[in-house]
Amino acid sequence: MEKAKYREKEALIIAAIPPIVLILGAPFVNRVEPWVLGMPFFFFWHVAWLIIGPLFLTAAYIVRTRGG
Amino acid sequence: MELPPGTISLAIIFGWLIISTIVGIMAGVLKKFSLAEWMVAERGISFVILYFAVAAEIYSAFTFLGLAGWAVTHGASILYAPAYFVTAYSTGFLLTPYYHRLGKKFGYLTEPDFFIDRYESRALGILVALVGIFFLLPYIQLQILGTGIIVEAASYGAISRTPAILIAFLCTAVFVFIGGYRGIAWTNFLQGIIMFIAAFVAIGVVFAAFGGIEPLFRKVLEVSPKHLLLPGARGIHGYPWYMSSLLLTTLGFWMFPHLVQRGYSARQEKDIMRTCAWMSWYSILSIPIVFVGFAAIILFPGVTGYKLPAADYAVIESVKYFFNPWIVGLVGAGGLAAAISSGAGLIQCESGLAARNLIQRGIWPKASETATAWAARALSLIFTVICLFLALYYPQLLVYLLLVAYSGVVQFFPGWVLGITWRRVTKAGVFAGIVVGVIVVLLTTFVWPDPLQVHSGIWGLFANFLVTIPVSLATKPPSEETIRRILSA
Numbered sequence: 001m002e003k004a005k006y007r008e009k010e011a012l013i014i015a016a017i018p019p020i021v022l023i024l025g026a027p028f029v030n031r032v033e034p035w036v037l038g039m040p041f042f043f044f045w046h047v048a049w050l051i052i053g054p055l056f057l058t059a060a061y062i063v064r065t066r067g068g
Numbered sequence: 069m070e071l072p073p074g075t076i077s078l079a080i081i082f083g084w085l086i087i088s089t090i091v092g093i094m095a096g097v098l099k100k101f102s103l104a105e106w107m108v109a110e111r112g113i114s115f116v117i118l119y120f121a122v123a124a125e126i127y128s129a130f131t132f133l134g135l136a137g138w139a140v141t142h143g144a145s146i147l148y149a150p151a152y153f154v155t156a157y158s159t160g161f162l163l164t165p166y167y168h169r170l171g172k173k174f175g176y177l178t179e180p181d182f183f184i185d186r187y188e189s190r191a192l193g194i195l196v197a198l199v200g201i202f203f204l205l206p207y208i209q210l211q212i213l214g215t216g217i218i219v220e221a222a223s224y225g226a227i228s229r230t231p232a233i234l235i236a237f238l239c240t241a242v243f244v245f246i247g248g249y250r251g252i253a254w255t256n257f258l259q260g261i262i263m264f265i266a267a268f269v270a271i272g273v274v275f276a277a278f279g280g281i282e283p284l285f286r287k288v289l290e291v292s293p294k295h296l297l298l299p300g301a302r303g304i305h306g307y308p309w310y311m312s313s314l315l316l317t318t319l320g321f322w323m324f325p326h327l328v329q330r331g332y333s334a335r336q337e338k339d340i341m342r343t344c345a346w347m348s349w350y351s352i353l354s355i356p357i358v359f360v361g362f363a364a365i366i367l368f369p370g371v372t373g374y375k376l377p378a379a380d381y382a383v384i385e386s387v388k389y390f391f392n393p394w395i396v397g398l399v400g401a402g403g404l405a406a407a408i409s410s411g412a413g414l415i416q417c418e419s420g421l422a423a424r425n426l427i428q429r430g431i432w433p434k435a436s437e438t439a440t441a442w443a444a445r446a447l448s449l450i451f452t453v454i455c456l457f458l459a460l461y462y463p464q465l466l467v468y469l470l471l472v473a474y475s476g477v478v479q480f481f482p483g484w485v486l487g488i489t490w491r492r493v494t495k496a497g498v499f500a501g502i503v504v505g506v507i508v509v510l511l512t513t514f515v516w517p518d519p520l521q522v523h524s525g526i527w528g529l530f531a532n533f534l535v536t537i538p539v540s541l542a543t544k545p546p547s548e549e550t551i552r553r554i555l556s557a
Contacts, residue, residue, distance in 0.1 A: 015158045018158055024311075030297050031297070032289065035285075039281060040285055046147045046150045049150075050352050051348075053154035053157065054348045061338075
C-alpha cells in the first residue's frame with residue numbers, strides 16, 4: 001500500500017510537468033525567431049508539445065501501473 | 069459527371085449522416101435496455117472505441133469553425149487551444165482513474181452522484197446537476213448552429229440552414245434515444261476517424277495557395293506581424309490572459325459532466341488512463357485547422373477578392389475555393405461529424421443529469437431504475453427540441469453563456485479534488501463554494517470583465533476555495549464511514 005502511494009506521487013509529478021512548462025513558459029517562447037520546420041517559434045513550440053506531451057504521460061502511466 | 073456541385077457534396081454529407089445513424093441505432097438495439105446501459109454503456113467501453121469516442125466528443129464544431137475563425141480575428145493567441153489539448157490531459161490522466169474506480173465501486177452514473185455520496189447530500193447533487201445543465205446548454209446550441217453553417221456552406225447553398233439543422237439533429241435524437249451512450253460511442257468512433265481525415269485534407273489549402281507552411285507564415289509576417297505573437301492582432305490577449313485561460317481549461321476540462329461520465333463508461337481503469345495519455349496525438353488535428361485560419365487572413369479578401377461571410381467560415385470557404393465538390397463534401401462531413409458527435413453526447417448527458425439527479429434523486433425518489441431510464445430517454449428528445457428551438461429563434465441568447473461554460477464547471481473542482489484527498493471538507497463548504505464561485509464568475513464576466521486580464525473562471529475558483537475551506541472547517545464533516553470508504557478507494 002505504502003509503495004503504491006509512492007508511485008502515485010511520482011506519476012503525479014511527471015504528469016504535472018507539461019502543464020507547468022506550458023503555462024509558465026509563455027513569456028519565453030512568444031517569439032518569431034528561430035523558425036523551425038517552416039513555423040515561427042511560438043507555433044513550433046505548441047506543435048511540439050502535442051507530440052511530446054503524451055510521452056510524459058506514457059512515462060507516468062508506466063510508473064503508475066508497473067512501478068518504477 | 070454533370071451533377072451540380074451542391075448535389076455531390078450534399079450526397080456525401082447526408083450519406084455519412086445516414087451511416088452514422090444506422091450504426092448508433094444498431095449498437096443500442098443489440099443490448100438490453102437499462103439505466104446503466106443507456107447512461108454509461110454498462111461500463112463496458114474498451115480502449116480503441118473509447119479513445120476515438122472521447123476524441124470526437126471533445127473536438128466539436130468549435131474545433132472546425134471556431135479555431136480558424138479565432139485565428140483570422142486574433143491570430144496566435146488561438147494557440148492556447150492546442151496548449152490546453154496538452155495540459156488538460158495531464159489533469160485527465162490524474163483524475164479519470166478516480167472517476168472510474170469510484171463510479172464502478174459505488175454505482176455512480178452522473179457527476180452529481182459522486183457529490184451525493186461523498187457529502188451525503190441530495191441537495192448538493194441537485195445543485196451540481198443544475199449548474200451542469202445550465203452551462204452545457206450553450207455548448208449544445210453551438211453544435212446546432214455549427215451544423216447549420218457547415219452544411220449550408222458545404223452544399224453551395226443547395227440546402228439552407230434550418231432544414232439542414234433539423235435533419236441532422238432529428239437523426240441524432242433517434243440514435244441517442246435508442247442507442248444511449250453505447251450508440252454514441254460507436255458513432256463517435258466513426259466520427260473521430262473522419263474528423264481527423266477531414267482536418268488533414270483541409271490543410272491542402274495551405275499548399276495549394278502558398279506552396280507550403282513557411283511561405284504562408286512569411287506572408288503573414290509581411291502583411292500582419294501582430295497575428296504571429298501574443299497579445300494578438302487586437303492586442304487583448306497578453307500573458308495574464310494566456311496563462312489564466314490555460315490554467316482554467318487545464319483544471320476545468322474534466323469537470324464537465326459528460327466527460328466525468330466517460331470515465332465511468334470505460335471498461336477498465338487503464339482504458340481511460342491511456343485515452344488521456346495519448347489524446348494529445350489526436351489533438352494534432354487542431355493544427356491544420358489553425359493553419360487554414362492563418363491562410364484565410366491572406367486569402368480573404370487579399371487573393372480571392374472575396375469577403376468571408378464571418379470568420380467562422382474560414383475553413384469551409386477556403387476549401388471551397390481551392391477544391392472540387394467531392395473534397396468539399398468530405399470536409400463538410402468531417403465538420404458535421406464534429407458537431408453531431410459532441411451534440412449527441414451533450415444531449416445524452418443533460419437528459420441523464422435531469423432524470424437521475426433532478427427526478428430520481430430529487431422530486432420523485434420512488435422512481436425505479438427502468439422508469440428513470442425511460443425518463444432519461446424522453447428527456448433527450450425534449451432537450452433536443454428545446455435546443456433546436458433556442459438555436460433557431462434565439463441564436464444570440466446563449467452565446468453569452470458560452471463565455472462562462474468553463475468558468476462555471478470549474479467550480480466543481482474543489483468538491484472533487486478536496487473530496488478525494490481531504491477528510492475535513494463538508495457539504496456546506498462545497499455548496500457555499502459553488503454558489504459563491506458561480507456568482508463571482510458571473511460578476512467578473514458581465515459586470516467587470518476579466519479584471520487584470522485574468523480569466524473570470526480563475527477569479528471564481530479562487531473565491532470558491534476561499535469559501536469552501538473555512539466553511540468546511542466550521543461545519544460537521546460527513547460520517548467517518550463515508551470518508552474512509554471514499555478516501556481509501
